[in-house]
Amino acid sequence: MKVEAKILLGLGLFFGLMFAVYWRWSIEDAGGVMMFAGMLLCLLPGSYYYWWSRRMKARPEDNPYATQTQGAGVVGAFPGSSIWPFTMAFGAFFVVLALVFGVWFLVPGLFLMVWAMFGGTAEGRRGGKV
Amino acid sequence: MTDLLEAPAPAPIPAPVPAHEEEHHGPTGILKWMTSTDHKVIGLSYTVTSVIMLVIGGIFAEIIRVQLSTPNGSLVSLAQYNELFTMHGSVMIYLFAGPFAFGALANIVVPLQIGAPDMAFPRLNAMSYWLYLFGSITMLSGFFTAGGAANFGWVAYAPLSNSINTPGAGADLWIGGLLLTGFSAIFTGVNLCATVFYLRAPGMTMFRMPIFTWNLMVTAILILLAFPVLTAGLVMLYCDRHFGTHIFSVAGGGVPVLWQHIFWFWGHPEVYILALPFFGMVTEIIAVFSRKPVFGYKGMVFATLSIAALSLGVWAHHMFTTGVVLLPFFSIMSLLIAVPTGIKMFNWIGTMWRGEIWFSTAMLMAIGFLITFLVGGLTGIYLASPPLDFFTHDTYFVVAHFHSIVMALVLGGMAGLYYWGPKITGYLLNETIGKIQFWFLFIGTQVFTIPLYILGLEGMPRRVAMYAHDPQWKLLNDVSTLGAILIGVSTVLFVVNIVVSWKKYPAGDNPWDAHTLEWFTTSPPPHHNFYRLPQIRSERPTWDYNHPGHQAAPHGHHPAPDAVPADEVPVP
Incomplete structure (x- = not known):
């Protein structure tokens, strides 16, 4: 470190x-x-x-003499596949289109982003699957 | 130090988190692509998308060059020409070069090189990709609006970019697309930093990380320093265009040059954000194909860090001719940056020196990178001097300078694809077609840029669709167009190569007898990357493992290449 x-x-x-x-x-x-x-x-x-x-x-990763067994155990939590990053970015896409073509694009945009926020948070607790 | 000199442990030791199969009953097909959080799938998506962007930007470039092959070309109208050069620059810089470097290859290679199961934040990583894809679609969709795409140059200088001079949806779509890709880059920066800081394998200390990973970590820090500035600037520009603010307009008490300060405060670190990953790629490739460790490893690392440090203080060398910037400060800083870059160049040559060079396609591309980058870098030193810059600013000399640089990056990127492609697909590309592609790309690059230097010194301005009737200018432009066509042929050859070698030449785990951890696992790597890891006792653990008779020596104590027995050199 x-x-x-x-x-x-x-x-x-x-x-x-x-x-x-x-x-x-x-x-x-x-x-x-x-x-x-x-x-x-x-x-x-x-x-x-x-x-x-x-x-x-x-x-262990700061120790030049560490053996691989010293790093044994859980490294971190890695989620499985998840649709929410796509949903969030798709929402952001509509929000940006709202900047160009009209405020009504905010409706699908914010809907998708909020949905992805809740979906992703809930999935984070359960551990993620489509 | 004695411990370092031991032969590496012969038996592999289980990795902390062994790769597992539990996710393999997950979705397939397009749903797999849409929902994957695996860094290798995301990296491959990034690779395909950014190479498509390279082709789109390349088509724009070919149209521009054909238009310029005659003094008053009529292939495109003046307005279309403005759109083309704007979108050529924007696509290449924002949508190809950056995402290809810190999205595509970084995503695939960095976790593998440090022995990590995945990126630190896999879902954030997936979101980066989707933001990038939607940002690209947003920016390019400008062509389908009534007013056409953005046409104010890729730098969008105020007041040209305000709502009076550039009305229409194309410019707003450009701003919107950049907001999305900007956030994508910032998230990738966070992800790369966290991955490198927290997910290294035991024994993989910072000063044992491969140079590619080092450079990507520094790139990530630079992304975090630079991209928020651009995003803020774009928001200001949008407010000026639509909400009646006067941040960049003189009429309301604003300062147009402020846009240039903000843009280039992002824009010059961006040059290094683009270049550093490619420096890392060629460092790995030159070391592997010279059968030697990297010469001057620590020098390379400190050169990278000094480039990053200096890059924040050079932005206004793009603005010398505005007359309101501190010339000596920016001139000194820009000239200073040549020193760490020169150290890198020295170390690359030092790595090849007395090495047993294997001229594979990847190595040829890397050598092509060195030569082309040297030309671009040296002309950059001229441009750092204000008196010379005053005469060459906004001429084709500048265009030639940065096209030498970015074409060097294309060569480096191709080297990276030939080198790391087998790791991610499991199949090698055809070497013969690869070498033909190299010669087209390398010769094409020089034929394309060198006439532009001469044109620039003779005063031909940038961003013009027509120019003076001068037989010499026409000849030089024709030669340059020929170079651009050669580069186009090389890109076609690359696609042909992918088709011809599709699943034909199985790569095996380590086709190059390479140094770093990504070659220790299978090709393609399993879910969560490693079934086992070797003991890490130097900056090239895989090589140490595969050559147990050799010392894993500390930096600066490598055995002479003569000492390597001939039977240890694999036959290609």
Whole structure:
């Protein structure tokens, strides 16, 4: 976890440095604001990972001498096939068409998205199948 | 360190989560395609969709080149020409190059390379694909509206992109399509980061990850930094067009150049979002087909990270001629980015140096990538200098520069398809047709771009359907059109190759005697990828496992290639 944290912190600090130079030197604000936001985007997860990495045991994937048996057990939950990602994206498609062709497209769009939200959540509890 | 020098364990050890068959009674046919959350199925969907987008964008390109083969060509009208070059750029950048890299090959290869059962968020991954597909349909459907597709260039500069200068549904569909594909990219970025951070196999430390996975992780971070900016910018543009805001219009107190800042703050990191995955692909391929480990592994990693770090500070080199940007800052940063890229180039050559090179199609494509990318990269250094940029901005010199880059990426992508295709389909492609395709693609690329450099230096502007009656300009344009046709032939050859080699040449698990974990499992891999995993003691665990007599040496301590016995080199 320490390496991941250091990558993000390093990038964040570099963006901070660039921001400081650019902000002092340049006459426009947009770029500085975006670089500052980029710095925050790296520092937030980076410092969280760093804080956490000092409080946890090294994971098997951080240990260069780990054997495969050390990683035995459940890695994570992987859902089976699911129709809800398609439904959600199909709803988003109609929402975008509403931006172009008329507000009434929001009716099928939001209906599909809300349906997918409930369907996907319920499926997440049960463990997923079509 | 002594532990690292041990021979790898001879007996495989069961993987933490063995692949299982329990989902195999799931849906089949089109319902399987629609509901799958398996990263390999999604990756294959991404591959097919993005290659179709390459063909669509390529057809636009061929029409553009035929139109330009005579000074006042009449193949398309001026308005249609504007639509064509806009949609050519948009399709190639937004719908082909990005999704092909961080959607298609990343989806298939990254979980396999780190020994993971799937991506971290499989359903989010599926949604990324569907958002991408619907976004592509949205953007392309502009051609079927009364006003035609978007026609303000792929960069949509304000005030040209406002509702007075570009009315009509085509432009709005372009914005809508980009909103969908933008969210798709952001979700993929989240997914890739989480996968690489949390799902590595035991012993797969960060500094043992294959370079391809490293580059995709850095790409994912860049996606998270850059794409939200574009999405925000598009929302602002839409508000300007329809809700009467004046964010980008002078009339209401807005600033048109702000759009350029926002667009390029996404747009230049996007260049590296496109390029880094392809850098990763050729790194893997060059190492495998040179029968050597990657030369300067850590240098490669730090070069990738420095490219990412610098890429956030170079956006305004696209805006030198606006006269309102800080020239020295952006010039210095842009020139600095040449240093890590040069390190990569050095390491690629170092990997091949004294290697036992196997000139397979994938390797030829990768070498073609190096040469073409070098041309594009070096002309990029010229363009980073404001005095030179003032004279070449918006000429064909810029067009030639970035087409050298993106055609290098096409070569790299083809290398990736020839290299990883057998893993996902289980069948090799025909090498002879592949090599013919390579020569068409490689020669076509150079014949296509080099005349454009000369045209640019002579002052031919971009985005024009007609140009001055000058015999030399016509000749150069004709040569360039010939190159474009050669590239088109190479794409046809690729399709022919798929048809000819359909299920003909079974690949086996590891046809290339490759290094990384994806070649340890079967081709195609089973559900949840691995029945077993080898002990991971270096950055090339599969090679270590298959060559137990050799030391799994730490970085920088590899045996000389002479020491590799001849019988260990497989016969193609």
